[in-house]
Amino acid sequence: MIIADKKPIEEIIEAIKDYKKILILGCNECVTVCEAGGKKEVEILASALRMYFLNQSKDVKIDEKTLERQCDHEYLEEIRNTVENYDSILSLACGVGVQFTAEKYHSTPVFPGVNTCFLGATEERGVWVERCQACGKCILASTGGICPVSRCAKRILNGPCGGSSKGKCEINKDLACAWQLIIDRLKALGKLDEYEKITPIKDWSTDRAGGPRKVIREDVKQ
Amino acid sequence: MNIKTPSKLEKILASGQLAVTSECGPPRGTNAEEIIKKAKLIKDYVDAINITDNQTSVTRLCSLASCIHLKLMGLEPVLQMVTRDRNRIAIQSDILGAASFGINNILCLSGDHQCFGDCAKGQNVYDLDSMQLLQTVRYMRDEGKFLGGDDIKHPPKMFVGAAENPFADPFEIRAPRLAKKVAAGAEFIQTQCIYNLERFEQWMKLVRDRGLHEKVYILAGVTPLKSAGMAKYMKNKVPGMDVPDEIVKRMASKPKEKQPEEGINICIESIQRLKEIEGVRGFHVMAIEWEEKVPEIVQRAGLYPRPKE
Numbered sequence: 001m002i003i004a005d006k007k008p009i010e011e012i013i014e015a016i017k018d019y020k021k022i023l024i025l026g027c028n029e030c031v032t033v034c035e036a037g038g039k040k041e042v043e044i045l046a047s048a049l050r051m052y053f054l055n056q057s058k059d060v061k062i063d064e065k066t067l068e069r070q071c072d073h074e075y076l077e078e079i080r081n082t083v084e085n086y087d088s089i090l091s092l093a094c095g096v097g098v099q100f101t102a103e104k105y106h107s108t109p110v111f112p113g114v115n116t117c118f119l120g121a122t123e124e125r126g127v128w129v130e131r132c133q134a135c136g137k138c139i140l141a142s143t144g145g146i147c148p149v150s151r152c153a154k155r156i157l158n159g160p161c162g163g164s165s166k167g168k169c170e171i172n173k174d175l176a177c178a179w180q181l182i183i184d185r186l187k188a189l190g191k192l193d194e195y196e197k198i199t200p201i202k203d204w205s206t207d208r209a210g211g212p213r214k215v216i217r218e219d220v221k222q
Numbered sequence: 223m224n225i226k227t228p229s230k231l232e233k234i235l236a237s238g239q240l241a242v243t244s245e246c247g248p249p250r251g252t253n254a255e256e257i258i259k260k261a262k263l264i265k266d267y268v269d270a271i272n273i274t275d276n277q278t279s280v281t282r283l284c285s286l287a288s289c290i291h292l293k294l295m296g297l298e299p300v301l302q303m304v305t306r307d308r309n310r311i312a313i314q315s316d317i318l319g320a321a322s323f324g325i326n327n328i329l330c331l332s333g334d335h336q337c338f339g340d341c342a343k344g345q346n347v348y349d350l351d352s353m354q355l356l357q358t359v360r361y362m363r364d365e366g367k368f369l370g371g372d373d374i375k376h377p378p379k380m381f382v383g384a385a386e387n388p389f390a391d392p393f394e395i396r397a398p399r400l401a402k403k404v405a406a407g408a409e410f411i412q413t414q415c416i417y418n419l420e421r422f423e424q425w426m427k428l429v430r431d432r433g434l435h436e437k438v439y440i441l442a443g444v445t446p447l448k449s450a451g452m453a454k455y456m457k458n459k460v461p462g463m464d465v466p467d468e469i470v471k472r473m474a475s476k477p478k479e480k481q482p483e484e485g486i487n488i489c490i491e492s493i494q495r496l497k498e499i500e501g502v503r504g505f506h507v508m509a510i511e512w513e514e515k516v517p518e519i520v521q522r523a524g525l526y527p528r529p530k531e
Contacts, residue, residue, distance in 0.1 A: 154348045171335045
């Protein structure tokens with residue numbers, strides 16, 4: 001899922017302080033699971049902002065709404081009839097949701113309430129870790145199911161580099177060396193000989209390098 | 223191993239003589255005199271001089287320009303190139319640029335992560351890794367082609383090297399990793415600084431067991447310790463460095479003013495012992511900001527005079 005983290009409230013206030021009718025728009029998908037932008041976080045942020053404006057003696061209306069998804073036209077349509085009641089939207093969805101909302105409601109300012117961080121998983125409650133960088137050409141089949149693109153600080157495809165020490169990465173002693181993990185896993189699979197295959201130069205055109213990406217599936221297109 | 227390039231380093235290695243290389247770090251400014259001065263200190267005692275490429279990710283005068291300064295002095299530079307800062311266009315272009323100045327040696331590295339340097343908030347590139355850089359230089363040289371497939375008019379004739387750390391983790395892939403670098407095209411190897419000779423000997427045995435010592439010239443890396451403090455720092459703070467306790471103790475047993483001399487002694491003794499190891503074809507003397515000691519080390523280790531070619 002997409003992992004996001006709450007923006008500092010000071011930054012949010014700086015963005016919305018001049019608006020009078022604000023809709024805080026949550027999303028019931030990834031940001032709910034990573035506890036950054038679901039119904040609960042919408043409530044907490046709304047309370048905090050109401051208190052802030054009250055202390056400032058400002059009369060600001062703050063409403064709350066959480067959609068099933070903000071990355072889907074269908075669900076975004078749910079606010080079609082009420083959006084004109086607001087002079088701004090504070091979206092707690094990921095960057096995708098913020099943009100989709102902004103595209104749909106062209107004349108309403110939309111502000112992000114979270115920082116979109118990465119594609120990851122919940123390691124334990126309150127700890128989310130990166131596992132994918134959506135490079136567009138998955139190589140997990142040859143790396144024991146462990147991704148050096150997202151988990152090696154240098155995205156090295158023939159690792160480890162000289163900075164791997166006692167299983168940890170040179171940039172941070174708490175960070176596992178992806179290549180140590182790959183080697184351990186290849187060993188567990190009885191495939192350590194595969195380590196000696198040189199991974200060829202990667203086609204990064206399916207990654208960020210190729211510009212904004214699009215997947216078109218004629219078989220499911222309507 | 224047949225000679226494939228105009229490199230002086232390659233000729234010396236191919237002749238069976240022990241080669242000696244050293245390295246200099248470029249200045250953090252535009253005064254080329256700093257690199258020229260360092261090179262003058264060591265030039266008669268080494269066969270080739272590596273120029274580091276923004277080592278530890280600290281921005282410096284570029285390796286290529288520094289190599290050109292050395293070349294203009296009639297010396298033999300080894301262009302160090304990291305893949306951290308350049309994509310495949312810049313890499314190929316810099317290789318052509320270097321070759322156009324008669325720079326005939328390249329050391330292919332991935333480079334330290336940028337978080338260690340003065341631009342910790344910058345991007346890294348890593349379009350290629352060090353192994354793929356080896357493949358790239360060899361492809362450009364041997365096939366005479368760019369990565370994109372077009373022919374190169376006058377391909378670069380470079381002798382291609384890589385670094386290897388016999389002490390890094392995990393130990394079980396140290397020899398396979400060298401095999402991989404050789405398969406990718408490495409013709410010479412400069413190793414990480416060696417203090418733990420027993421572990422190095424174990425590694426060399428693994429290397430010989432696979433016959434790799436006959437496919438690649440291995441230059442053993444040595445760095446003289448200046449002080450007990452430096453020994454402790456290398457032991458505890460530098461990733462992938464293996465400094466045995468005896469070395470730290472030996473340095474600490476001397477009064478401070480005698481420690482530099484002891485460091486030089488240890489370095490020379492190491493070279494003597496390394497000379498005995500089958501497959502060691504030369505030495506890479508990294509006297510970090512202590513270039514003036516290179517002549518003494520080379521002379522006392524019995525590696526002087528250097529061959530004319």
